[in-house]
Amino acid sequence: MNTAPLLVELFVEELPPKALQKLGDAFAGVLREQLVAQGLAAPDAPLTAYASPRRLAAHIGAVLAQAPDKAQSQKLMPVAVGLAADGQATPALLKKLAALGADAGAVAGLKRVHDGKAELLYYESIAQGATLAQGLQKALDEAIRLLPIPKVMRYQLEDGWSSVNFVRPAHGLVALHGSRVVPVTALGLTAGNATQGHRFEAAVQPVVIRDADGYAAQLRAEGAVIAGFGERRAEIARQLQAAAEKIGGGVRPIDDAALLDEVTALVERPNVLVCEFEKEFLAVPQECLILTMKANQKYFPLLxxxxxxTHQFLIVSNITPQDAGAVIQGNERVVRPRLADAKFFFDQDRKKTLASRVPQLAKVVYHNQLGTQGERVERVRAIAQAIGAQLFAALAERHAIDGTQDAEVAQDYLMTCVDNAALLAKTDLVTDMVGEFPELQGIMGGYYAVNDGLPDDVAQAIEDHYKPRFAGDSLPRQNVGLVVALADKLETLVGMFGIGNLPTGDRDPFALRRHALGVIRMLAERDLPLSLPALLAAAVPAFGGKIEDASAQLQDFLYERLAGSLREQGYSAQEVDAVLALRPQRLGLVGRQLEAVRAFARLPEAPALAAANKRVTNILKKADAVDAHVNAGLLQEQAEQDLYAALQRFVPEANAQFDAGDYTASLQTLAVLRAPVDAFFDDVMVNAEQLDLRLNRHGLLKSLHEAMNRVADLSRLAV
Structure with missing residues (x-):
């Protein structure tokens, strides 16, 4: 077959940088998908997506000049409708054939097929394969239509009359099959073989692409453009590292994948240069300086x-002059006012204490149904007090509070820190620095708390109470921060669920899923001795009459988030379902329960015991209220006597192991029940006609069920 590589490029004005890689991948992906659907390319045809600030392109290997012809069979109508009694075609059949481009001469060749109800007529023909020009035109139209454009522009074409909608005005279209131009059109453009290189550094302009395979190399050599997003990104990362190593002293560029992606989308041929600013700015918290350099200037700070x-930073220039001094000086001149603004905000903010800013929160609306930030702070304080009382009392019992202090004094100190941190945690929202850089909320509060002379426990809690801010983020460093962070997230969750403001499939404006995972991570990873239902119950009263109590719905939401998180960690759906079916209140124990279930499932006795548990569950569901009481005098059959004896012997040992937290040993101890359980179901009629025997056997099964399902609902493991 006649195959050759295909290159398609759209040359446009500067594309939105944060969407560039997604646009490039989508453009190339849809092109190949459409060509495959039309038989012009194989599903595994090599695909390379290119995306630079001013172009989207795709290279597809082994594309046919024309798709192979394809046999097709089209159902027409029942024989009784299409043919008269004498076998001649009816007007209905002739009309149908005409619509398909055939005439009466095709009647004799029609195929008859019986579908079980009636005999049908089929017209069999050969469909000519699409030419590349036809197929690529369709594919290109579809790729443009399906492009995930963040915001569409409407612009006028050169004829002065027509207009089109696209992400940015398009000025060139290249379509090459090997070295041959494919005559397609798009966005008012006709395909050719010429594109534009770098605005200032291209060796020739335009760059005439000789063939599809040489596109990237020719564009780099003659056009001074690295077309591939990934190749350009790797080159920037290499240059950043090389520049840092040249400076020496162990300095390194800040690790920020999102910034690297954005800068990659801003330059066509990167050139990394070293700049610096005055050391006096280092007196400002480094988070402020780093953020202003990254967010406003797209610079890479050096650590x-x-x-x-450090006072040095790296820039990624789009030009490579012989003398880079002017470029370096220009960037240093631009960043200086930004850093000066940050220093001014920091100096001004420190003139007022955080405590003096608390009244301002009463003027900041949080939610029209839940009031102001001031009201929210009071709710967080109340919830934090309730959580702190539970946590510190439990820790005192564990002797986890510093033994050099009187336990009561220590608890009083921690509770005071909790209240102060909860009161002041939101005050940095009304500072100049956070007003300019909302991403610094909490972080600046921690700095200002230190400036006010507050204890480290309070300052750290103020900084940490938003944690974890994102997946993989660290947790609060100490218990005061944990309490305030839990209170803050629970206030949001309970409040939003209480007014019915729930997340939907694609919308979660108050980040309730993230808050839920934050609560789960803190309770689980820090193994906090706190009950999830008790926490929700403690949060609801803080709202007074503003909300409905949606604790049950919120609890379901939290367990759903937990289940998803555990599956992502590698636990099977069965294992997760078995443990969470019991709605464990202490999330810190869930990991041990899952490991115990996994170990149990590997035992040879596990399948039979899981099946027996499922059978017991079904029996007890159908019975009236059953308690776990057994009258030994009513045990008539040997099998029920043996089962009762086994329970009496092994359950106390399993319970002791469970109470000691050794869930794996507890389940393995109970695995010996397989034989007596199997014998019981083989030899004993559970639902005996005699009432006292039936109730006693139900009680025996209830005892078995309670003993076996303390760690997890083992019936969920049954196949």
Whole structure:
């Protein structure tokens, strides 16, 4: 077959940088998908997507000049409708054939097929394969239509009359099959073989592409453009590292994948340069300086070996002049006012204490149904007090509070820190720095708390109470921060669920899923001795009459989030379902329960015991209220006597192991029940006609069920 590589490029004005990679992948992906659907390319045809600030392109290997012809069979109508009694075609059949491009001469060749109800007429023909020009036109139209454009522009074409909608005005279209131009059109453009290189550094302009395979190399050599997003990104990362190593002293560029992606989408041929600013700015918290350099200027701050900000930074230029001095000076001149603004905000903010800012929160609306940030702070304080009382009392019992202090004094100190942190946690929202950089909320509150002379426990809690901010983020560093972070997230969850403001499939404006995972992570990873239902119950009263109590619905939501998180960690759906079916209140124990279930499932006795548990569950569901009481005098059959004896012997040992937290040993101890359980179901009529025998056997099964299902609902493991 006549195959050759295919290249398609759309040359446009500067594309939105944060969407560039997604646009490039989508453009190339749909093109190949459409060509495959038309038989012009194989499903595994090599695909390379290109995306630079001013172009989207795709290279597809082994594309046919024309798709192979394809046999097709089209159902027409029942024989009784299409043919008269004498076998001649009816007008209905002739009309149908005409619509398919055939005439009466095709009647004799029609195929008859019986579908079980009636005999049908089929017209069999050969469909000519699409030419590449036809197929690529369709594919290109579809790729443009399906492009995930963040915001569409409407612009006028050169004729002065027509207009089109696209992400940015398009100025060129290349379509090459090997070295041959494919005559397609798009966005008012006709395909050719010429594109534009770098605005200032291209060796020739335009760049005439000789063949599809040489596109990237020719564009780089003659056009001074690295067309591939991934190749350009790797080159920037290489240059950043090389520049840092040249400076020496263990400095390294900040690790920020999102910033690297954005800068990759801004330059066509990267050139990394070293700049610096005055050291006096280092007196400002480094988070402020780093953020202003990254967010406003797209610079890469340099950190020393200890992770501290240095006065040097890296820029990624789109030009490579012989003397880079002017470029360096220009960027240093641009960043200086930004850093000066940050220093001014920091100096001004420190003139007022956080405590003096608390009244301002009463003027900041949080939610029209839930009031102001001031009201919210009071709710967080109340919830934090309730959580702190539960946590610190439990920790005192564990002797986890510093033994050098009187336990009561220690608890009083921690509770005071909790209240102060909860009161002041939101005050940095009304500072100049956070007003300019909302991403610094909490972080600046921690700095200002230190400036106010507050204890480290309070300052750290203020900084940490938003944690975890994202997947993989660290948790609050100490218990005061954990309490305030839990209170803050629970206030949001309970409040939003209480007014019916729930997340939908694609909308979660208050980040309730993230808050839920934050609560789960803190309870589980820090193994906090707190009950999830008790926490929700403690949060509801803080709202007074503003909300409905949606604790049950919220609890379901939290367990759903937990289940999803556990499956992502590698636990099977069966294992997760078995453990969470019991609605464990202490999330810190869930991991041990899952490991115990996994170990149990590997035992040879596990399948039979899981099946027996499922059978017991079904029996007890159909019975009236059953308690776990057994009258030994009513045990008539040997099998029920043996089962009762086994329960008496092994359940106390399993319970002791369970109470000691050794869930794996507890389940393995109970695995010996397989034989007596199997014998019981083989030899004993559970639903005996005699009432006292039936109730006693139900009680025996209830005892078995309670003993076996303390760690997890083992019936969920049954196949």
């Amino acid at each position: 020393d070996a200890d992770g501290k900000l």
